[in-house]
Amino acid sequence: MKKVLIVDDDELILDLLSEFLSQHGFSVYIASNVSVGYEKYCEQEPDIVLSDVIMEEETGFDLYEKIKMLNPNVKFIFMTGYEYDDNIIQKIESFGNKWIAKPIKFDDLLELIESEW
DSSP, X not given: OOXXXXXXXXXXXXXXXXXXXXXXXXXXXEESSHHHHHHHHHHHOOSEEEEESOOSSSOHHXXXXXXXXXXXXXXXXXXXXXXXXXXXXXXXXXXXXXXXESSOOHHHHHHHHHTTO
C-alpha cells in the first residue's frame, strides 16, 4: 500500500484529502504544519508528499528543501491557491515538481499522484 503524507494548515483540506485518498487505497498521514510534517516524513517514510505552499509559519518550499536533504528523490506535489502567481509557479517548476491548484478536483489529484509511479 502506497503511503501519502499531506501537509496543510487547513484542517478541512486535511480531512477531505485524507478521507478521499484512504478510500482509494492509500495509507495517509497528515500534518498541519511544516515541523510536524517533517517529523512524520522521518517516521513514516511516505512514498509521496502533498504540501500546501503557503502556511502560517513556514512554507511548503521549506518542507521540500528539508526533506530533499534526506531524500533527493522525494516525490513531492505542491498544492496552491495561488495558481496565477507566477513567482510561486516558477519556484515550483524550478524544483522540477508537479503542482495542483486549489480548490482541488479529486480526480485530477488522483491522476497526478498515480502519474508519479
